[in-house]
Amino acid sequence: MSILAKYAALDAARRQLTETGCDPFAVQIEPGDSATEGWIDGRRVMLFGTNNYLGLSQHPASRDAAAEAALHQGSGTTGSRIANGTSASHQQLEAELAAFYGRRSCMVFSTGYQANLGMLSVLAGKDDHLLIDADSHASIYDGSRLSQAQVTRFRHNDPEDLHRRLRRLKGSPGCRLVVVEGIYSMLGDAAPLAEIAAVKREDGACLLVDEAHSLGVLGARGRGLAEAAGVEQDVDFIVGTFSKSLGSVGGYCVSDEPGFDILRVTCRPYMFTASPPPSVVASVRVALQLLQGAPELRERLWANARQFHGRLQRAGFSLGPEISPIVSVAMPDVPTAVTFWNMLLARGVYVNLTLPPATPDGRALLRSSLTAAHEPAQVEAAAGHFIASAIALGLALDAAPAEAAAARPTADVH
Amino acid sequence: MMSMDQTSVTRLVIDTLAANPKVTHPISGGTVIVDDLGLDSLAVMDFVMEIEDKLDVSVPLDRLTDIRTVDDLARCLTELTSAR
Numbered sequence: 001m002s003i004l005a006k007y008a009a010l011d012a013a014r015r016q017l018t019e020t021g022c023d024p025f026a027v028q029i030e031p032g033d034s035a036t037e038g039w040i041d042g043r044r045v046m047l048f049g050t051n052n053y054l055g056l057s058q059h060p061a062s063r064d065a066a067a068e069a070a071l072h073q074g075s076g077t078t079g080s081r082i083a084n085g086t087s088a089s090h091q092q093l094e095a096e097l098a099a100f101y102g103r104r105s106c107m108v109f110s111t112g113y114q115a116n117l118g119m120l121s122v123l124a125g126k127d128d129h130l131l132i133d134a135d136s137h138a139s140i141y142d143g144s145r146l147s148q149a150q151v152t153r154f155r156h157n158d159p160e161d162l163h164r165r166l167r168r169l170k171g172s173p174g175c176r177l178v179v180v181e182g183i184y185s186m187l188g189d190a191a192p193l194a195e196i197a198a199v200k201r202e203d204g205a206c207l208l209v210d211e212a213h214s215l216g217v218l219g220a221r222g223r224g225l226a227e228a229a230g231v232e233q234d235v236d237f238i239v240g241t242f243s244k245s246l247g248s249v250g251g252y253c254v255s256d257e258p259g260f261d262i263l264r265v266t267c268r269p270y271m272f273t274a275s276p277p278p279s280v281v282a283s284v285r286v287a288l289q290l291l292q293g294a295p296e297l298r299e300r301l302w303a304n305a306r307q308f309h310g311r312l313q314r315a316g317f318s319l320g321p322e323i324s325p326i327v328s329v330a331m332p333d334v335p336t337a338v339t340f341w342n343m344l345l346a347r348g349v350y351v352n353l354t355l356p357p358a359t360p361d362g363r364a365l366l367r368s369s370l371t372a373a374h375e376p377a378q379v380e381a382a383a384g385h386f387i388a389s390a391i392a393l394g395l396a397l398d399a400a401p402a403e404a405a406a407a408r409p410t411a412d413v414h
Numbered sequence: 415m416m417s418m419d420q421t422s423v424t425r426l427v428i429d430t431l432a433a434n435p436k437v438t439h440p441i442s443g444g445t446v447i448v449d450d451l452g453l454d455s456l457a458v459m460d461f462v463m464e465i466e467d468k469l470d471v472s473v474p475l476d477r478l479t480d481i482r483t484v485d486d487l488a489r490c491l492t493e494l495t496s497a498r
Contacts, residue, residue, distance in 0.1 A: 134463070145476070150474040168471065356454060362454070
């Protein structure tokens with residue numbers, strides 16, 4: 001028997017997805033002239049599924065910094081942070097991130113996934129309790145498993161349920177660490193952080209917020225949901241990533257916790273992997289400056305989000321619970337989602353196809369993410385392609401007929 | 415809530431599963447929750463959450479990974495309710 005036989009059912013399901021068109025999980029995208037366009041199978045497409053919220057992956061200053069660093073410092077560090085993989089630029093990036101958040105300490109990781117894996121596994125020990133939101137990202141679930149702590153899952157965005165579950169732990173020894181996300185990646189909804197912070201205070205727990213999708217997106221200075229909700233003092237650890245609004249790859253954790261530096265010699269996903277290469281560190285440092293110096297990027301991102309969400313909502317699509325740079329359209333079932341996704345691609349729009357169990361409540365979603373780099377005409381055109389595809393598929397939309405007709409595109413802009 | 419014996423907890427688990435629209439297969443104590451009922455990992459965690467609320471207990475996720483059958487889950491829930 002093949003060692004891969006256990007995946008036979010999954011393999012069959014995956015084959016079924018590719019029968020009607022492109023493999024949604026192996027799309028080859030070549031970068032175009034901007035952050036919003038790329039090439040798939042030799043055709044130009046508009047990119048509406050990149051998490052490139054501020055469009056900085058293609059910023060000339062970031063690219064130049066990366067090229068310059070590679071030219072002078074080489075292609076990689078070939079070592080871990082605790083061996084030969086620490087340079088002045090790694091430490092400068094950590095100092096700059098700590099300063100950005102007004103925190104005492106920062107640790108940089110090679111990926112955002114490793115940042116969650118590392119922080120959860122090292123903060124919650126065998127006798128501690130982790131309380132994670134039910135809709136948490138896979139990196140939070142995986143970090144929980146690596147922690148060996150007792151892991152309790154609470155209902156998504158439900159502070160009362162969190163409080164109830166913390167109460168059930170009363171009397172049992174160990175620290176409690178509550179983990180939530182700034183913006184949840186599938187539906188784009190933000191955590192009710194002020195209420196969660198109140199529960200955390202009342203029950204004497206620690207709080208970690210993963211701002212992966214909210215860095216540069218929320219808050220007056222772009223620090224994320226904790227800043228926007230006015231509860232930064234209650235958040236003990238902030239985790240984030242460089243691979244979204246900063247347009248590169250890597251992750252970090254900032255904190256005021258005394259003695260934080262001990263984690264550098266206890267955190268296995270930090271210690272036993274090569275550190276980020278010079279080109280990555282250099283581009284992230286520039287992108288962080290750009291993020292701080294250009295609040296108008298955030299305004300443009302939100303204007304695009306409002307435009308796209310409003311257009312799809314008026315057309316009668318079933319969307320996530322709130323306006324956000326992540327706009328997910330719920331599909332009635334997986335086959336419809338796959339067909340719809342292929343139709344959009346044929347029309348020159350790339351979005352993410354997200355399927356259960358990666359999605360909440362077993363829903364099949366067409367997940368779009370907006371960026372500050374999108375032009376209003378592109379947003380309009382992409383929404384038009386959604387509407388035209390729905391009409392072609394005979395998909396029932398909730399809007400009144402007159403509204404749906406008004407929502408129809410008058411001309412293809414793309 | 416008072417602690418319950420394992421038979422009552424098994425009954426509660428079976429009734430909760432039977433009320434799940436995704437479940438069409440007949441259920442007994444020996445039913446393997448994932449393989450027999452075709453629930454994915456997320457659906458299992460969501461269904462366990464429903465039972466947790468009914469019994470006012472939390473099943474740690476690390477314990478959930480060892481649970482395969484309805485009886486396994488009922489045993490775990492009975493232990494947790496009697497340990498309060």
